[in-house]
Amino acid sequence: MAAGPKSVAIIGAGLMGRGIAYVMASAGHQVSVFDASADALDGLIKHLAEIGELLGSSVPNGSVQVSRNLEGAIAGADIAIEAVSERIALKQEIFASLDALSSEECILCSNTSAIPLATIANDVRKKYRVVGTHFWNPPHLIPLVEVVQMDARNAPAVDVVINILKDAGRQPVKVERDIPGLIGNRLQHAMKREAIALVAAGVCSAETIDDVVKAGFGARLAVLGPLEQSDLVGLDLTAQIFEVLMPSLDRTPEPHPYLMDKIRQGKLGMKSGEGFRTWTPDQAQAVRDRLDHALLASAVNRST
Incomplete structure (x- = not known):
């Protein structure tokens, strides 16, 4: 794949997808984002503007496009990054579609944090172009990306992806075996x-x-x-x-019996008010704010 700006398709416009879109567009790539949820797509540009305001750097005008169908998002793409929920059947369906709709040179990436690539790519014919790219949440604040190689056939695609991520200011690390949960x-x-x-x-x-x-x-x-x-x-x-x-x-x-007992009791964590610990809405928000401020400060320090 030639050097220079790429056409990047991102499948999923949730927290991870929009963060990845910001990272790739900020690095000079042309980004097209598809999501099955119209609401997620409708809010995409607003969320990107919020990230830009947070970091003091907006994505270039026109660098991110909303696509209402998968075919439109993947058309002409050099690289596709799937960032949907961790549901095996959904990821397999998306990858089978990407395999059929994209050019043979397009590299197909999954943002999975736990599912082996071989499982996700079960129905993909051209498996040599499948790569794992696990961005950490939130992608625009945490630089690490775990890049997973299924086997020797994927090595050229892995090398391309690592170089693209380095150029985008990320810190890619290579995971040389396709195992559940990767490293982190x-x-x-x-x-x-x-x-x-x-x-x-x-x-x-x-x-x-x-x-x-x-x-x-x-x-x-x-x-x-x-x-x-x-x-x-x-x-x-x-x-x-x-x-x-x-x-x-x-x-x-x-999963430990103690954890499963909590779940059966409806004690799911901050969203239910109790998990391993008890939380008021204000306490839960204070934790979120503390995390956001710490990650932002770290990101700002890296950029100076």
Whole structure:
């Protein structure tokens, strides 16, 4: 694929899709967005303007077009990025349609955070052009993109996508095996499994778990990755800790019973007022605001 601006089709105009549209349009690409929801498409330009106001940089005029059908969005596209909900059947249907409607040179990407690409691309004939591009939420504030390669056939397409993302100011990392959850979600949910197990066992409260992460080791995670930290303290010390700790870590192979009990009781988190913790509407909004402000500050710092 030749260098320079690309024609990018984005399937999905929700929070992820519009954030990706902003990123790609800001990098000079021509973007067409399709969503089955007319309301999502009607609000797209407004939401892009809000992102631009937040970051102090609007997308170029005319760089993002709304498409009312998939055929129109994919016509002439160099790359398509699917960003719909994590429903296997829906993603498979979209990819089968993209495979049939797009040119053979068009790279087909999925923003899935957990589903293996081989499952999503089950009905795709030209699998060599399927790539995983997991943007983190929100895409316009978090630079990391996990780029997934199914097998050796996909390597050329993966290289193209990585270069496009680098040029767009993202930080792509290559995932060299097509596994559920990629890298980030496997790490994130491994910690979450242990956190739930500790609360379920009465070791501590949910509030204490969150305090330990935020005020303890979480403070260094943004500047020191887990394997960097192991090298820093020494692999011999790491092994000594493992010998004591590993036998007692939770190994529940499915969603923990404590989590499922909460769900059966209708305790779904902030949206229901209670989950692992209890939340008033004001408290829940304060958490959202705190997260937004922290991510924005980080994004601004990276751009200066």
